Amino acid sequence: MMESGHADPEVTSNRVNRIQEGLEVFLGPAMAEKMLSGLAEKAAGTTGDAWVEELQVRHGIITGEIANMKNHPQLPLVLAGVWLQASWLTASALEEAGNTTDAHALLYRPAIGTYFRNYVHTRGKEDFPQSVLNSLEKTLDVMDTRTAKDPMTASDITIVRKSVEGLLHSM
16 A cells, blocks of 8 residues: 555556456445545545555545445455455556566465365355356466466466456456
């Protein structure tokens, strides 16, 4: 969050729009709008400390909304979607910059993959179609295999990005 205060406003605005699109898929348009209303426009015209402060406010809103949903059966899948969207954005940025040096440190999160894999094999079976769970597990396998490499190659980053992108577009 702190680094975003120095990012190009237009690039940040475009990324916020992509995040909102992802949240609309997982939470529905009304909830995504409630969480991110006007954020892309603010990203285009706000930089530095003011932008970081705006992100901190939004973090509080999103955290509150997720807390209200804590017993909702879809929350783990929503969280998986948010994590995968963030992974996709990170992989896209790494790929665009040609940065393989930081890829492992930014993308390798085995505990998160284990959490979602456990969900797929337990409660997820009751709440979601097997096809959705199979797609999620396949993407988790790619994430585990490719991001465990240190250093990751440019090809690994592209494969991670495409795998996550495919899952996100299929939902």
